Amino acid sequence: WPEVVTVGETMALIRADEVGPLAQVSAARFGMGGAESNFAVALRRLGVSVAWVGRLGADSLGDKILRELAAEGIEAVATRDPVKPTGLMIKERRTAHNQRIWYYRDGNAGSRLERADVPEQHVAHARLLHVTGISLGLSDSASAAAQHAVDIARDNGTQVSFDLNYRSALWSPDVAGEAFRELVRRADLVFAGDEEAAMAVGPADDPVDLAVRLCEFGPSAAIVKLGAEGCVARIDGRTYRRRAVPVQPVDTVGAGDGFVAGYVAEHLAGADVESRLQTAVTVGAFACLVPGDWEGMPRRNELGLLAAAEPVSR
Ligand code: KDG
Numbered sequence: 001w002p003e004v005v006t007v008g009e010t011m012a013l014i015r016a017d018e019v020g021p022l023a024q025v026s027a028a029r030f031g032m033g034g035a036e037s038n039f040a041v042a043l044r045r046l047g048v049s050v051a052w053v054g055r056l057g058a059d060s061l062g063d064k065i066l067r068e069l070a071a072e073g074i075e076a077v078a079t080r081d082p083v084k085p086t087g088l089m090i091k092e093r094r095t096a097h098n099q100r101i102w103y104y105r106d107g108n109a110g111s112r113l114e115r116a117d118v119p120e121q122h123v124a125h126a127r128l129l130h131v132t133g134i135s136l137g138l139s140d141s142a143s144a145a146a147q148h149a150v151d152i153a154r155d156n157g158t159q160v161s162f163d164l165n166y167r168s169a170l171w172s173p174d175v176a177g178e179a180f181r182e183l184v185r186r187a188d189l190v191f192a193g194d195e196e197a198a199m200a201v202g203p204a205d206d207p208v209d210l211a212v213r214l215c216e217f218g219p220s221a222a223i224v225k226l227g228a229e230g231c232v233a234r235i236d237g238r239t240y241r242r243r244a245v246p247v248q249p250v251d252t253v254g255a256g257d258g259f260v261a262g263y264v265a266e267h268l269a270g271a272d273v274e275s276r277l278q279t280a281v282t283v284g285a286f287a288c289l290v291p292g293d294w295e296g297m298p299r300r301n302e303l304g305l306l307a308a309a310e311p312v313s314r
Pocket residue numbers: 009033034035036038089134167253254255256257293
């Protein structure tokens with residue numbers, strides 16, 4: 001059985017090749033995107049076996065996603081929806097420094113994920129289940145599926161990791177905050193951006209307080225991701241702060257998913273907290289350096305590359 005199972009929506013992704021409004025852009029590339037599959041790619045590249053669970057259309061874009069996942073060595077437990085197509089996101093490079101993301105996911109296959117799509121034995125036998133707040137906000141049935149996976153995990157001693165991952169296109173901060181709190185109560189590891197954490201536990205001047213308050217709901221670890229500022233964490237009753245690896249980002253989407261995968265990989269390997277946080281910020285930095293949400297995730301033997309003195313390694 002795979003060590004880790006993650007449940008969520010993966011969409012086809014079109015990324016403009018040129019900078020400018022989509023109305024003027026003539027070239028683009030096809031790929032895939034989805035917080036949980038980004039996480040799965042990063043985790044697999046770090047050497048952890050992983051299964052992705054989700055629903056895809058019975059269409060060519062669904063086939064493309066399955067090919068990409070297979071190429072990465074990820075087991076896909078995918079239901080093919082007989083009615084609705086695979087969801088789509090488009091990344092518009094509106095300026096050289098600003099991306100806009102357009103979603104075409106509402107009501108599509110990924111949102112129609114349901115409890116019966118969750119493979120009970122996979123979750124029961126895994127060491128860790130990873131879910132995100134995107135599934136909670138996608139639809140009632142997708143939320144029920146994610147919660148069902150958490151129930152199975154809790155009943156079988158599988159650890160639960162939860163990344164709040166708020167998406168404003170899906171729901172309001174108030175509704176999301178309530179749902180976040182409920183799942184934080186049932187998670188062992190919690191990850192959140194500072195604004196997401198504040199939706200769940202209220203605002204704080206120091207992000208460490210957000211991590212402390214998240215842990216008061218029950219998790220043994222809460223890690224607040226601060227992007228270019230690194231992260232703060234409350235782990236087993238102790239507080240940690242870690243700087244980001246300084247980089248010149250070309251595409252920051254997916255960095256948070258890489259960060260979580262870096263932490264989880266080291267957590268499962270039994271590494272100390274400093275190593276867990278170091279790998280987390282390093283994987284997050286790698287994700288920023290390549291266009292695409294997951295393509296730049298590093299393999300374990302590449303983790304030292306960003307600290308290399310020479311630009312060419314042979
Ligand atoms: O975390 C990265 C994701 O945002 C992206 O890959 C697609 O799942 C996605 C979303 O909802 O934006």
